Amino acid sequence: MNFFARQDLARRRSRRLVVLFVLAVLAIVVAVDVLFLLFFGGMGTASDPGATAGGMVLATLLTLGIIGAGSLFRMASLRQGGSAVALQLGGTPVPEDTHDFHYRRLRNVVEEVAIASGVPVPEIFVLEHEAGINAFAAGYAPSDAAIAVTRGALDKLNRDELQGVIAHEFSHVLNGDMRLNIRLMGVLFGILVLAVVGRKILLYGRGGRSKDGLPLLVAALVLMVVGYIGLFFGRLIKAGVSRQREYLADASAVQFTRQTTGLSGALKKIAGLPSGSKLESGDTEEISHMLFGDGVGFSSMFATHPPLVARIQALEPSFKATAVADLAARWQMHPPSGLDEDLALGLASASPALPGDQSELLIAPPAVVAQVGAPRSDDYVRAGALVDALPDVLRQAAHEREESVPLLLGLLMAEAGPMREAQQFELAARHDERLARQALDYADRLQELPRILHLPLAAMAMPALRRRPRPELEKFMDSCFALSHADGRISLFEYCLGRLLRVQVRDALDPSRAWVPGHRQLSRCAPQAITLLAVLAQAGHADTASAMRAYLAGLQRVFPRLDAPYRPPADPQRAMDEVWPVLDEVDLIGKELLLEGLVAAISHDGRMSVAEAELLRVVCASLHCPLPPMLEQVR
Structure with a gap:
C-alpha cells in the first residue's frame, strides 16, 4: 500500500468516523427521550400528550446542543495543532541547543526520521512524569506536527528501539492518521461532555432537596446515565478506528528502519516491565487512540491497540507468549537502561557517501513514486x-x-x-x-x-x-x-x-485548515498539469529539442491520448503561481499519476542530476507529497 492508497484509506476512515458519530448521537438522543418518558411521564405529564411531546423535543434539542457545543469547543481548543495536545498533557519542549544526552539522542533520531521522510522536523516534547514507555504524534498536517515521548521511553529504550517507536509515530504522520486522531478527540468530547454536565449539576445542586429542585436533580441524573452511554459508544468508536492502524504503523516502521529488533524490543519492554505503557495523566483516555501503546488498560472490547504479544509475533513469528514472564523476571533483577545498552551495542549509524552536485542518478518513475510518503531501505x-x-x-x-x-x-x-x-x-x-x-x-x-x-x-x-x-x-x-x-x-x-x-x-499558522486530500479529477486540471510538465522539462534541458522530448515523455504518462504541443510559458514563475492551488487539490489517484509524469519528464533518458532530483523533491513537497532525501536508483 503506497502513500496515496494510505491517504485514501485515512479519508475513508474519516467518513466512517462521521457515520459512527452520527449513530452514537442518535443512540444518545433515543436514550434521553426514553429516560424523559420514564421520569417525567410518571410525574403527571403523561395525561398531557402535547406537554410530553414538547418536553421530548426540548430534551432532544438540548442534548444535540450540548453535544455540538462540546465538540466545537474542543476542536477550537485544538486549532493550534499538535503542540497544543502535547502541552495539555504536560509535555516539556525539548530545547534545540540541549546538552542533555537523552534529549539530544531523541532530537537526533526525530530529525533523521523527519529528513528521511521528506517532511519538516516536528516539535518535540517529553512527558517527564510518565514512567511508562509510550509516545504519540499529534497535529493536522506534517507542518504543525508534534512528537511526544515519555520519560520512561527515553530512559529504558536503546537507540534502535527509540528509532522504531519514532518511525512508528511518523507513519501516522505520513498516513494521514494524525488529522483523524485530532478530529476524533473533538467529536468524542461532545459525546462525553453530557456526563461532565450531569456530574457538575449534581455536585453543585446537592442543596436543592426541595420539591422544586427535584426535576433539576433528575435531569442531572439523566445526563449522567446518558453520558456513560456516550462513554460506551466513544470507546467503541476509538477501538474500531484505531486498532488496525497500529498493525499498519508497525509494518511501516519496519519497512522504514529495515529491521524488526528495534520496534519489537520496545514492545517487549512494554510487555515485561511493571510500568508497561500505562500513563498516569487524567487526560489519558482522551488521547488513548493516539498512543504507541495502550495507555489506559481497556478490556479487549474497547482496546484501541492489538494485544502486545500479537504485535510482537507479527514482527517475530517465533516469539512465544511464555517468553514475557522470562523477560519480566530478568528486568526485575536488572532494569533496562537505554544508555547502557547503546554503549554495549555500539549503536551508531553508518555514513554513506553523499552524491555530488554533478552526479547522475539512474531512476525509474514508478520506483520514485513508490517512495512518496514511504521512506524505506537505507x-x-x-x-x-x-x-x-x-x-x-x-x-x-x-x-x-x-x-x-x-x-x-x-x-x-x-x-x-x-x-x-x-x-x-x-x-x-x-x-x-x-x-x-x-x-x-x-x-x-x-x-x-x-x-x-x-x-x-x-x-x-x-x-x-x-x-x-x-x-x-x-x-x-x-x-x-x-x-x-x-x-x-x-x-x-x-x-x-x-x-x-x-x-x-501557512499550514503551521492555521493547522486546522491545513492541507487535506483534494477532490479534483486530474483530467479537469489538464492545462495546469501540462504547464507544470513544460516548466520542468524546460528547466532540466539546455536545448529545445531535448526539452520537447522530455515533455512528451511526461505527457505520454499522464495524458496518453491528449495532443498538447510543447509550449513553455514565457514567465515560468507566474505560470507556476497559477498552477499550484489547482494541482494541490487533485485527488490522490490523479496526483500519483501526475508525479509519475513529472519524474518521466525530468528523467526521460533514465538519468537525473542531483539538482533535478532536488527540484523534484521541492515540487513534490509543495504538492504535499513528500519524498525521502535520496531517490531509489535502478540496480
Whole structure:
C-alpha cells in the first residue's frame, strides 16, 4: 500500500468516523427521550400528550446542543495543532541547543526520521512524569506536527528501539492518521461532555432537596446515565478506528528502519516491565487512540491497540507468549537502561557517501513514486549522513530561534551579483539592515553547501521558526515571496523552495485548515498539469529539442491520448503561481499519476542530476507529497 492508497484509506476512515458519530448521537438522543418518558411521564405529564411531546423535543434539542457545543469547543481548543495536545498533557519542549544526552539522542533520531521522510522536523516534547514507555504524534498536517515521548521511553529504550517507536509515530504522520486522531478527540468530547454536565449539576445542586429542585436533580441524573452511554459508544468508536492502524504503523516502521529488533524490543519492554505503557495523566483516555501503546488498560472490547504479544509475533513469528514472564523476571533483577545498552551495542549509524552536485542518478518513475510518503531501505541511514554532513555553524543556526529566519532567507538568495543586491534591498525594506546582513552572510556560507543538503537544513529549522510570533511569520512569508519573485531571474529551485517554505509556515499558522486530500479529477486540471510538465522539462534541458522530448515523455504518462504541443510559458514563475492551488487539490489517484509524469519528464533518458532530483523533491513537497532525501536508483 503506497502513500496515496494510505491517504485514501485515512479519508475513508474519516467518513466512517462521521457515520459512527452520527449513530452514537442518535443512540444518545433515543436514550434521553426514553429516560424523559420514564421520569417525567410518571410525574403527571403523561395525561398531557402535547406537554410530553414538547418536553421530548426540548430534551432532544438540548442534548444535540450540548453535544455540538462540546465538540466545537474542543476542536477550537485544538486549532493550534499538535503542540497544543502535547502541552495539555504536560509535555516539556525539548530545547534545540540541549546538552542533555537523552534529549539530544531523541532530537537526533526525530530529525533523521523527519529528513528521511521528506517532511519538516516536528516539535518535540517529553512527558517527564510518565514512567511508562509510550509516545504519540499529534497535529493536522506534517507542518504543525508534534512528537511526544515519555520519560520512561527515553530512559529504558536503546537507540534502535527509540528509532522504531519514532518511525512508528511518523507513519501516522505520513498516513494521514494524525488529522483523524485530532478530529476524533473533538467529536468524542461532545459525546462525553453530557456526563461532565450531569456530574457538575449534581455536585453543585446537592442543596436543592426541595420539591422544586427535584426535576433539576433528575435531569442531572439523566445526563449522567446518558453520558456513560456516550462513554460506551466513544470507546467503541476509538477501538474500531484505531486498532488496525497500529498493525499498519508497525509494518511501516519496519519497512522504514529495515529491521524488526528495534520496534519489537520496545514492545517487549512494554510487555515485561511493571510500568508497561500505562500513563498516569487524567487526560489519558482522551488521547488513548493516539498512543504507541495502550495507555489506559481497556478490556479487549474497547482496546484501541492489538494485544502486545500479537504485535510482537507479527514482527517475530517465533516469539512465544511464555517468553514475557522470562523477560519480566530478568528486568526485575536488572532494569533496562537505554544508555547502557547503546554503549554495549555500539549503536551508531553508518555514513554513506553523499552524491555530488554533478552526479547522475539512474531512476525509474514508478520506483520514485513508490517512495512518496514511504521512506524505506537505507533512507534513515542516508538522513543521518545528511545531518552529519551539515557544518556545525549551520546546524546550530537551524536550531536557534533568532537565527532560523535569516538562515532560511539566505537559502533563497541568488548567487552574488545584481540579483542578490536587489534581494538584499527587499529584505532591508521589510525587516532591517541587520537581518539583511545576516541573510547575506548565510547566503555566502551556503554557496559551498551541496544542493542535497539545502532541504534537510530547511526541515531542521522549522521547529525554531514556528515558535516566532505570528506577525513575524507573516512577514517571513512576505519576504519569501519577494525573494522568489525578484525580477524572475532566480533559479526554479530557489523559487520552488520559497513557495514550499510559505506553504509550510501557512499550514503551521492555521493547522486546522491545513492541507487535506483534494477532490479534483486530474483530467479537469489538464492545462495546469501540462504547464507544470513544460516548466520542468524546460528547466532540466539546455536545448529545445531535448526539452520537447522530455515533455512528451511526461505527457505520454499522464495524458496518453491528449495532443498538447510543447509550449513553455514565457514567465515560468507566474505560470507556476497559477498552477499550484489547482494541482494541490487533485485527488490522490490523479496526483500519483501526475508525479509519475513529472519524474518521466525530468528523467526521460533514465538519468537525473542531483539538482533535478532536488527540484523534484521541492515540487513534490509543495504538492504535499513528500519524498525521502535520496531517490531509489535502478540496480
